[in-house]
Amino acid sequence: MDIRFEKVDFTYQPNSPFEQRVLFDINLDIPSNSYSAIVGHTGSGKSTLLQHLNALLKPTSGKVFIGDREITPETSNKNLKPIRKKVGIVFQFPESQLFDETVALDIAFGPKNFGVSEEESARLASEMLELVGLDDSYLERSPFDLSGGQMRRVAIAGVLAMEPEVLILDEPTAGLDPKGRKDMMDMFYRLHKERGIGIILVTHLMDDVAEYADFMVVLEKGKVQKQGHPREIFNDVEWLREKQLGVPTATEFAFDLMEKGMEFSRLPLTAEELSEELLPILEKRQVLSDDE
Numbered sequence: 001m002d003i004r005f006e007k008v009d010f011t012y013q014p015n016s017p018f019e020q021r022v023l024f025d026i027n028l029d030i031p032s033n034s035y036s037a038i039v040g041h042t043g044s045g046k047s048t049l050l051q052h053l054n055a056l057l058k059p060t061s062g063k064v065f066i067g068d069r070e071i072t073p074e075t076s077n078k079n080l081k082p083i084r085k086k087v088g089i090v091f092q093f094p095e096s097q098l099f100d101e102t103v104a105l106d107i108a109f110g111p112k113n114f115g116v117s118e119e120e121s122a123r124l125a126s127e128m129l130e131l132v133g134l135d136d137s138y139l140e141r142s143p144f145d146l147s148g149g150q151m152r153r154v155a156i157a158g159v160l161a162m163e164p165e166v167l168i169l170d171e172p173t174a175g176l177d178p179k180g181r182k183d184m185m186d187m188f189y190r191l192h193k194e195r196g197i198g199i200i201l202v203t204h205l206m207d208d209v210a211e212y213a214d215f216m217v218v219l220e221k222g223k224v225q226k227q228g229h230p231r232e233i234f235n236d237v238e239w240l241r242e243k244q245l246g247v248p249t250a251t252e253f254a255f256d257l258m259e260k261g262m263e264f265s266r267l268p269l270t271a272e273e274l275s276e277e278l279l280p281i282l283e284k285r286q287v288l289s290d291d292e
Ligand SMILES: Nc1ncnc2c1ncn2[C@@H]1O[C@H](COP(=O)(O)OP(=O)(O)OP(=O)(O)O)[C@@H](O)[C@H]1O
Pocket: 012, 013, 020, 022, 040, 041, 042, 043, 044, 045, 046, 047, 048, 049
């Protein structure tokens, strides 16, 4: 599903003493079924932009296109439900939104609210729980007896139970330990690859952008500074350093080596790509030293 912004401005509390303009002339074209990453400093407007992606917020001026729907400032709040179903948002610390007595009821809440039968909602709860890596034994447990990471998985299963075409993730691994982070990022990648779910991820972690994303948007003070493939954007490493946005670890390392005279056939973004570049060089050096 295509998502496109055309000249979007957004102002909180317009025409009041608290008026604050947060998004400025956003033109954005998020490729269909991509794994996109939105990066930018704190306060740059990422969460505000995210909420336009499923019409939780409407632009103050301009247009947002979500699939075949067009959202303008005049769009009525009625009939937005189908968009909310197609585009699921996992907010920061989603576990704080769990509320039901059992895991099964919590996950089934969304579909039931959309008129899905009791039976089908229960089936969805079981399927989505498995998808997030928890077995059926969790279904009848209270969500509040689970670990933080498990609670987060249950909350994500609740969003998945709506069977969205696009999943929006606002810093989904915040506060998790390194293993929990990796497991969760791998899970989203599997959902993307195996189920064809489009992902739009907000993150500060450039290693995650490099590892998973095929499209990237850089926001600064409410304006889109760059959009494109991460390899293009990370290529301008001087710009990223100047903006203090962070650079993937492997790319930073490769740039250090380039400054010392090493040549690469393409800019490595991940550890795997870096080792693919380095191995032939090291093997060549080994052959040379063996010959000596
Ligand atoms: N509900 C609101 N009412 C008024 N102003 C708001 C509201 N939500 C956010 N803002 C303001 O909008 C600006 C952008 O905030 P936003 O949360 O979109 O940025 P962000 O890039 O997501 O930041 P972070 O990385 O810290 O989550 C900030 O100056 C913030 O104070």
